[in-house]
Structure formats: C-alpha cells, structure tokens
Amino acid sequence: MSDQISKFYAYVDSHEADFVQRLADAVLYPSISSDQTPQGRQHVINMGSYIHGQFAQFVAKPEDVQLVDLGFQDDTNPQIRLPPVVLARIGEDANKKTVFVYSHYDVQPVGGWKEANVQDPDAFILNTTRPDGQLIGRGATDDKGPIMGWLNVLEAHKSIADGLGKPLAEILPVNIRFLFEGMEESSSLGLDKWINEEVQKPNKGWFNGVGCACITDNYWLTTHRPALTYGLRGIAYFSINIEGATNDLHSGSFGRMVHEPMTDLVQLFSLLVGTNGVIFKEVEEMVPAPTPEERAQYAQLDYAVSDLRQDIGNPVELSEDPVELVMGRMRYPSLSIHGIQGAFDTITTAIPHKISGRFSIRLVGKQTPKAVHEIVDKFLRKEFDNLKSKNKMSLTLEVEGMPWVGDRDHWNFKAAHAATIAVHGVNLTPDYTREGGSIPITLTIEQALDGENVLLLPMGRSDDGAHSLREKLDRDNYFKGTKVYGTYLYELAKQVAS
C-alpha cells in the first residue's frame, strides 16, 4: 500500500502542469449561480455537464455517474432550470468503508473584478504565470480547486490501476460517493429537497452504506498551517424594510417635512451592534461565556494577531489577544451590516423613500435562525415604536443556516489528521477549527447519514479571498491538497470503525 501511495505522490509531482490546466479549464465556465438570466444559468448548467463528463472517465458503469435534474427555480421570471447535481460512484466493495464527498461547482459573482484587477482583468481566465504561485481566478479555491483535486486523485490512481492491469475501484482503499452541486452560493436551492427524497428510499439511495463524509468547501485558519474543521457558525440574514413617501423626494423641498426612512434605519442599525462587536443584549445572552477549558482549546491554535493582520491589511483587529480573536470568529455570534438597498452611493441630494437595510448575524450554539429571528423581530418592533416614526417598518429573514459542531475525536478526523501530517509533516499538525461562516449543507448531510461523522477538509488558505476580487488558490495548496485527499482515503481504510 505504501508503494501505491508513493506512486500516487510521484504522479502528482510529475503532472502539476496538467493539473493546473485542468483547473484553468474549469475556471473558464462563468458558473455564477446568482445570475438568474437564462444565459447566466446556462453557464452553470454547462459547468455541471463538464464535471459530469470528467468523472465519467473514471467510473466502472455508465449508471455510476449521473446528472440529476432538480427542476425549475421557483422565483424566477422567465423560469429557469436549477443546475444539475452531479453524482459519481467509484467502488461498491462491501468490505471497504464508503466515504461521501461533497463540493460545489458554482461560483460567486465577480462584481468590480475587471476594474479592480488590472493585472487579471478576466475573472474566468486563470492567471497561471505568477512567480509567487498564486492561481488567480473566480472559483479557483471555492470550489473548483477542490473538485479538480478529487479528479487529480482519480486520474493518478487510474494510471496506477492501468499499470497493474486492474480496475480503478479495486485499487482504491475505500468506496467513494461524490456529490457536486451548482447552487451552493445561492442557498443550495433544490438540494435539500432532493436529499430528503433520496434518503427516504428503502435503501437510502445515494447515501446507502456511507460511513462518513468529507466536505471540501472551506479554508485553513491561517496561511501557513493546514486545518480540519469541526464546527460552523449558522447565519440569519435580515432586511429591515422601511417605507416612507411613495417616491424619492428632493431633500431641499422636503427635508424636515417628512419622516425619512434613512433616519429611522440608522437609529435601528445603531442599536444592533457596538463598535466592539458586541450584539444587543437579547442575542448576546443566548451564548454562555467560555469556560477555562474551552479557552485553553482555542489557545492551542497556531494563531497570532499577525495572521489576522495579513488577511485584513490594516490594524483594525477588535482585540490584541489572539484567543479572543479566534473565539470571535468561532464561538461567538457576530453581527455585520452589509449595506442598504434603495439608498444612493453617488453625491445625490434625494431622500430615499423605500429602503432595505441588510445585516446578518452569525449564529452559534443554541442560536437557531428561528429563535434569533423572533428575538430580532421583537427588538426592532419595540425600538421602532420608540422612534415614533410614521414610516412603515418590517423585517425579512432572507437567508438562514443552522450552526453546527461535529465530533473532532471521531476516526474520520483521525484519518484526515494522519493524512495531513503524512503530506505536510509533523511540524504542520493541523489546526482544529470552527468556521465563522456557514455551510448549511453540512447539517443536511449529517442528517442524511443519520448522524454519521462529517469532516470539513479544507484545501485553500485563509487569504484566498473566496468571495472577493482576486480569488486565488496557491499551487502548493492545490498539489498538496490533492495528496492529502488521496492519502485521507488510505488512512480512512486503516481506521477501526467504532
């Protein structure tokens, strides 16, 4: 087996250029799931077809790779189809463990990428020429890099299997069930429904016999140490809608004659969160203070204020204590104000008449979106009443995701831990992290597997800028990440399932 791993590593080392080309090919598809035009959606669907074709090379039987049609997206006009789910299955050996692998092939929009990135003007043409090894392009790290990583693993093992004259599935140490979706950046529309239907089949359908899951859709805590992730904050994303007059008004003519929605909104916003990041009392009180033991666990992370500074550029950290900082991301709720729809960004003197103030709360522990929604709604109604405004106010819960904490002592984590050390060395023992962001599919998968362990195994670094301009994946992370994925399969096989 050790010989086979060596061949795998050698294959990766000698095929780096091919693997980069594979990623560049995938980045070419502008698979922006939030683009609701028929043309925009077609790009996402095309990306799904491409992924389907890539995995089709490695399956034993045609039915082992599928494009699952999720039907139409409800809220679009004209109606557009949801992108397909891509399924691929390698191995059905009852004597081997079966691991479920999830990633997504859709990407975030590119906003002002062209203007901001004069050196890399096209977000969908991967920049592969940088001396620092950064591969810059939309989706490079989120999640096209990881998906291509899995393809790299299969290609390498197919080559080894061909050399041995054996089928690919036979030489792989575990069975794998892949699921790649195309709507993750748009609330995974349609996927929950499909998974729920699938698990209600007598044999649990695609989830039959799966012993653990691996999600490749997050990032290291830092730029310099690998991570295994066992927790996620949830999210409740809100709009405060305030409506005053029926039209925008000229502030010269109507200033100090009417209740202005912006005036009301900033009063409400100002009560939600302080400069120190502390949220209003009713939300803050839902989370107990950290115990000394818990604090000690966070203190083990290889994290310094300088790591944060590297990501944020300017010294605007909330604390000088790195333990407070990582707890700020991982185990405290946070509230961010994102912007206002209906207001102006140019120098215009109009009074906006109808606005939606956008903010979100990252949730932990018992903070379900429902519970927090009720608390926020009650709080804002009370405070809006206090304002004595004649405008109309309402609250909309736009996006929700449950918080999640998994079992970091499970053999699934032990396998990933061993694989990480095998590739990166013992000096880079992985950080055990909880993500500040939410990946709601994690909970869906855990439920689909009746509580079997779910691991998040990140490929990219903390500074990849997944949702920002100049998103990148470092070559080193891409190649070593490919090796970690492959080695993880071998380590899984070694584990004694409890």
Place this chain on the structure above:
Amino acid sequence: MSDQISKFYAYVDSHEADFVQRLADAVLYPSISSDQTPQGRQHVINMGSYIHGQFAQFVAKPEDVQLVDLGFQDDTNPQIRLPPVVLARIGEDANKKTVFVYSHYDVQPVGGWKEANVQDPDAFILNTTRPDGQLIGRGATDDKGPIMGWLNVLEAHKSIADGLGKPLAEILPVNIRFLFEGMEESSSLGLDKWINEEVQKPNKGWFNGVGCACITDNYWLTTHRPALTYGLRGIAYFSINIEGATNDLHSGSFGRMVHEPMTDLVQLFSLLVGTNGVIFKEVEEMVPAPTPEERAQYAQLDYAVSDLRQDIGNPVELSEDPVELVMGRMRYPSLSIHGIQGAFDTITTAIPHKISGRFSIRLVGKQTPKAVHEIVDKFLRKEFDNLKSKNKMSLTLEVEGMPWVGDRDHWNFKAAHAATIAVHGVNLTPDYTREGGSIPITLTIEQALDGENVLLLPMGRSDDGAHSLREKLDRDNYFKGTKVYGTYLYELAKQVAS
C-alpha cells in the same frame, strides 16, 4: 399698452401647439451636465448651441447674442469642455429699466427612468398626449420650460412688433439681459469665475445698468397657487469616510474579529438627526426660534397638510401643523442621509472595508457652509473618538451653497405680484415662499448686481418632480407662465424705482 398685452395673450392662446413643439424640441437634447464622457458633454454643448440659435432670431445685432466659452472642466480625464454660457440682449434704451434673466439648460441624469416609466420610456421624448395636460420629459420644468417660456414671450412680441412695423426692442417695455448656463445641475462650474471677471470690467460688462434680476428655476409651494420666492436654504453636503481593512471581508470569517466601518458609520449617523427631524444640538442652536410675527407670516401661506400629502403620497409628514411644515422647509435647517458609497445593496455577506456615508444639511440664516462644516467636523471627531474604533474616519465637504433671503417688499416683487394676479386672478394672489433647496447662483447674481433685488419667479408646480423620474410641466403652467413672464416686463416698467 393694455392693447399690446391683449395681443400678447391672444398670441399665446393661439400658439399653444407651437409652444409645446418648441418644448419638445428642447427636451430632445439629453443635456445631462453630470455625464462627464465626451459624448455626454457634447449633448449639453449642442443644447447650448440650440438655445443660442433660438435667441439669435430675436436680437437686433449679431453681437447681442453670444456663446461664451468657459474653457475646460478641471477634474475630468480625458479633459472635456465646459458647456457654453448663452447670453442674449434685447434693448439698450437708457430710459427703460433693465432686467437680468437667468435660467439653465442642463438637466439631471435619468437613472431608472426607462424601467420606472413604462408609459414614457424615453426621458427625452416629451409626452404631449396626456389628457391631464402633463408634459412629461426630462427638463420639462427644470429649466427647459421656463427658457422656452421666455422664447415664447419674444416670439409673440416679435409678431406684434412686425405688425406695427417696429423693431422688437422698441415695443418691449424693458431691456432684457438673458444668461443661460449649462452646468447648474453640476455646481455651476465655471460660471462664478466668469461672472466675477465680467463685473470687474470698467462698465461691469454684461451686468452694466441692470436694475433687478429674475431667476426662473424653481417651483410653486403647492400645485394650485402661484408663488414668488424670496429666500433659499443653503447646503453643506458631506461624506463621512471610514476605512477599515484593505479589502472587503467575508463576514463569516471576519465577523467579530475586526472593527467594521459600517458599524462605526451607523453609530455616527444615528447621532446626527432624530426621527423628528431635529439635528444635533450644536447645529440646531445656530438658528433662533421663530417669533410670533414670523410664524404669522408663514401662516398666511395657502398650505395644508393635504398639499404635502399630495407630493409625498403616504402620510409620513413630520407634523399635523401646516405652519410647522412650511417652517420645516423654509426657515429651519434640515439634515438628510442619502446613502453610502462602498456598501452593498444586494444580499451579500461581505463586510465593506471602505465606505463614504453621504448626508447633507440645508442651511438657513447664519449657517454658512464654512461655519457648519467646522461644527460637524468637531462633533464627528469627538463622537468617533468616543467609539474607540481602530478604523480611520475623515469628513469631506462635497458641495456648499450659502443660504439667502432677499427683500420681498421690493418693486421687483411688486411687479411680479401684479403680473401674477393679472394672469391668474386675485383669488390666486401669490404665496411668498422661501425655497428649501439651494440655488447658489442667486447669491452670485445678487453680488454681481451690487445688491440689486433678485426675484425667483417659478413656472412649475410643487409636484413636477424636477430631479425625479416622470419630471413634468403642466400645459397650464407653461402657457400661464409664459403670460406671467411677459406681463412681468410690463409691470416692471410701471414701477417707480426707489
């Protein structure tokens, strides 16, 4: 003379269709002065040339109509020319009074006009077919209607003069000096400088011998009663600039790790103004409370809460007392928050890293922009210090305009008063108003005339939506406005200059 006015009215009555066509021709030019592209600016320049050509028909000598080149606009790249000032002079009779007339031929941008106005999709094609008499198009009321009104007056009198075999100037009761600019909606760039140079000529150049001024660039207080305007609020338009990290950050990863500029900004915004419209103390204290006499003057205005409701659509007025409402517009300062540059209007989870919060204060009395700027700056610095944020904050004064109050008892106003009653009848004795908005050129003109009286003589109604979508001018206002302009000239001639 009375016979001549009758002929004038008859001409207007029999040429309504021609006058509407004249306005439609003028609206065709998309003369948006804030469009800084060379093509966009060319439209404004073309509009200036058109106005020049129109007035050239009515002057006695070629040099009585001029296109004044104001040079280049400094802050554009590539450099673009400023639109020309159009000057026209009718009459040089030392025995007649000379009135100076100002208006502007540039317009506001059209923003979402096309989407919002499915019935009138093109802002620059005047809708002349509505049974309610509204003429809908960008610039219809601000200020193409008024400029065409003056052309109508000249055309009618030219016809009368031709009938009498006399030159136009001879039958006009006063001398007129027109000045039309093309940058009013963009801070009148270049005009102040030209006026200051002009008045320093030995004979005061274009302003030589002018006895009073008439500005046709504002609106009635209501939809149903004409108005004469003797005051304007000033303006100080500010940006609060806050900078945190060097890039926008993902709120999942960085929420509760960094100081967020939006959090700081809404704290500052919330301190500036209350839901009741009252500004923070230091600004409010600059303005004395109204005396009983002053209050009585405002109580004379023909204004009801229902007038405001008609403009604003929903019942969001700050007070049920119409006197408080008109004082809110005319003699109190107001503070409006317009929006935020750098924040998001879509449902995005990013933390904006660099934002500019836009707000403006409408100024009255002793509130010069300079004095208010100092007070706002001091206030915000103190409050930002209190926040203990590591972000960087600065304040920019983006636009400034002085407040102004003129002499409403001057013969210039008496002439306009008499003209208004002559056209509209005694039941529509004009409201004496102060505008809530600012027209900074008013002060420049007053200074250029060494303090001679300046009158604002509005043509349009309060609901014309000058800077909004569906800007309109009512046919009745256009035709009666033309009559008022002409009659005003006769009434000016009657006045005994004090």
